[in-house]
Amino acid sequence: MTEAFVALPNAPLGAIHGFTNTTDLTTSGNGFNLSAGLIYRPSDVVRLGLSLTTPTWYRVSETLSRTQRTDLQIPFEVSGGSNGTFPEFDNSRDIDNNLYNRSLPQMLQNAGYGMSNFNGVSYITSVPTLSTYPLDSRYRLRTPLKVSGGLGIFFGKNGFISADAEFVNYTGMKLSGNASESDESFENGTYTRSIKDTYRNVVNLKLGGEYRLNRLSLRAGVSYYQDPYQQTTQFNNLDRSRYIFSGGLGYKTNGFYIDGTVLHGQQTTAYSPYVLSDASAYASARIKNQTTNAILTIGTYF
Numbered sequence: 001m002t003e004a005f006v007a008l009p010n011a012p013l014g015a016i017h018g019f020t021n022t023t024d025l026t027t028s029g030n031g032f033n034l035s036a037g038l039i040y041r042p043s044d045v046v047r048l049g050l051s052l053t054t055p056t057w058y059r060v061s062e063t064l065s066r067t068q069r070t071d072l073q074i075p076f077e078v079s080g081g082s083n084g085t086f087p088e089f090d091n092s093r094d095i096d097n098n099l100y101n102r103s104l105p106q107m108l109q110n111a112g113y114g115m116s117n118f119n120g121v122s123y124i125t126s127v128p129t130l131s132t133y134p135l136d137s138r139y140r141l142r143t144p145l146k147v148s149g150g151l152g153i154f155f156g157k158n159g160f161i162s163a164d165a166e167f168v169n170y171t172g173m174k175l176s177g178n179a180s181e182s183d184e185s186f187e188n189g190t191y192t193r194s195i196k197d198t199y200r201n202v203v204n205l206k207l208g209g210e211y212r213l214n215r216l217s218l219r220a221g222v223s224y225y226q227d228p229y230q231q232t233t234q235f236n237n238l239d240r241s242r243y244i245f246s247g248g249l250g251y252k253t254n255g256f257y258i259d260g261t262v263l264h265g266q267q268t269t270a271y272s273p274y275v276l277s278d279a280s281a282y283a284s285a286r287i288k289n290q291t292t293n294a295i296l297t298i299g300t301y302f
Helices: 104-112 189-196
Strands: 004-005 015-034 035-040 048-052 057-072 076-078 116-119 121-126 135-142 145-154 159-169 173-176 202-213 214-224 244-253 256-271 283-300
Touching: 015 189, 057 121, 076 104, 104 116, 104 121
Parallel strands: none
Antiparallel strands: 004 015, 015 057, 035 048, 048 145, 057 135, 076 121, 116 121, 135 173, 145 159, 159 202, 202 214, 214 244, 244 256, 256 283
16 A cells, blocks of 8 residues: 655745655465354245354464655755864764764765765755565454344245344454564454454344236345444444345346346445544544445346
């Protein structure tokens, strides 16, 4: 990921023109989970379903590094004594108490700065790119457990109605690791406690049906995805639940079929450019999201 910050066109001469920050993150890992389900059909009209998806247990390795490049608007002067000398640095010592015995411009040049001298005045023409050492970490991630159940009522060949409920155990998520291989916060449980303070368990609901009239079929449905965040002032006491409404129309013959579906989603979210320990000391922008998608499918039989 690269972010660029550029000064305004009317910035004063000598100011820094901008920064370019680059973050490189490489992630690899593996994981496993188990899924099981069953369907019970007590009659030709009623069908019951139950499914279980265990958490996924991941082992993840990451390497993170960052660089920052500084762009100068124009070279700027390094003030010194007569003829551009810097006698105050002649007896400077490094961390090993060894004498530098060189001027500041030479020290900057040896550190990677671009330097020039004009009429005895030293100027910095470029700033070296700053880089961090790659940070390697290994940790374990456990995702939520999911349990769902469903009921279907069938009206012969005329259509059906179905209802589903899904329980998602967000508070069961866990981040862990060894301090020798990752951040100490993995080992002491800081991240896992943060998950429990941030998320809550939810129940998602779905209801839909289809009615068939000869070659024509009509469909409608609604889905409700409960807000997984805790309802606290830290999260603006905002209900972020998502609703999706759908409707569809299909036509089928012995040779081809055509199907159209429209989905409309609604959700309210909030954006906070920064957060503070005191939730009343900062503000968030409330955003109302509405999306509409249309899908058209045409197929033929062979």
